[in-house]
Amino acid sequence: MALNRMTYGIVVLGQVIRRRRTYGYRIARDLDELHQLLEIGDSSTYSVISQFERRGLLRVVEGQGPSWKQRKMIEATEDGHQYFADWMSGIEGRLSPIRESLHMAMLMATDDDVPDIIAALDALALELERDIPRAFSLMESLREKGMFTDWGITLVRDGIVQQIQTQLEWAESSAAALRKRMARAAAEAALRSA
Numbered sequence: 698m699a700l701n702r703m704t705y706g707i708v709v710l711g712q713v714i715r716r717r718r719t720y721g722y723r724i725a726r727d728l729d730e731l732h733q734l735l736e737i738g739d740s741s742t743y744s745v746i747s748q749f750e751r752r753g754l755l756r757v758v759e760g761q762g763p764s765w766k767q768r769k770m771i772e773a774t775e776d777g778h779q780y781f782a783d784w785m786s787g788i789e790g791r792l793s794p795i796r797e798s799l800h801m802a803m804l805m806a807t808d809d810d811v812p813d814i815i816a817a818l819d820a821l822a823l824e825l826e827r828d829i830p831r832a833f834s835l836m837e838s839l840r841e842k843g844m845f846t847d848w849g850i851t852l853v854r855d856g857i858v859q860q861i862q863t864q865l866e867w868a869e870s871s872a873a874a875l876r877k878r879m880a881r882a883a884a885e886a887a888l889r890s891a
Contacts, residue, residue, distance in 0.1 A: 705745060706748065706749060707784050709724055709742055709745045709746065709749070710745075710749060710754060710773065710777060710780070710781050711781060712727065712844075713771055713772065713773050713777070714773045714777070714778060714781055717772065718758065718770045718771070719770060721742060721743055721746050721771060724742055724746075724771075725742040725743065727842070727844055746771060749777065750771075752776075753777075754773065754774060754776055754777035754780050755771050755773055755774065756771070756772060756773075757769050757770070757771060758771075758772055803871075808882065811875050811878065811879055812879070815872050815875050815876060818871050818875070819868075819872055821864070821868045822865055822868040822872070825861050825864050825865040825868065826865065828861050829858055829861050829862070832854060832857045832858055832861065833858070836850050836851075836853065836854035836857075
């Protein structure tokens with residue numbers, strides 16, 4: 698379940714805004730469990746912070762860390778708060794495709810490519826079956842850490858599971874339809890050669 702870099706950036710920005718002022722290591726550590734599910738490296742957190750600082754959405758300020766040591770802290774700028782609010786208010790307009798590369802491959806495929814498409818759909822189905830328990834585990838871990846509201850975690854978990862199930866049904870039904878197409882083409886070819 699890959700998450701695009703911009704959406705992950707919004708998660709990072711939201712965490713900075715929620716904490717008012719924090720430091721990069723804390724965000725990276727707190728979001729560490731998301732990295733596996735979202736297929737991103739923790740270095741992405743620091744990249745996003747740098748990118749958003751260059752764009753004027755975050756700024757570095759002096760502050761005290763958990764052990765009362767002076768350290769560089771991060772806080773959202775007014776532009777950062779506005780950017781986050783705008784993103785949140787427009788969320789219903791952003792529904793990303795299930796698997797962009799697989800969709801493109803299916804659009805460009807010929808009959809000769811059908812076995813490869815079926816194999817990709819079967820692999821996707823296996824991956825999605827593994828994602829459901831991972832989503833539950835991740836959300837429960839976040840609940841235990843108290844990082845987000847219980848209702849937010851429940852709604853996101855249910856949304857993720859529903860999305861995974863929909864993708865799984867699509868992958869399975871698409872593979873089944875392609876298998877029927879292959880069987881029908883083989884039967885037609887056998888009749889023509891007989």
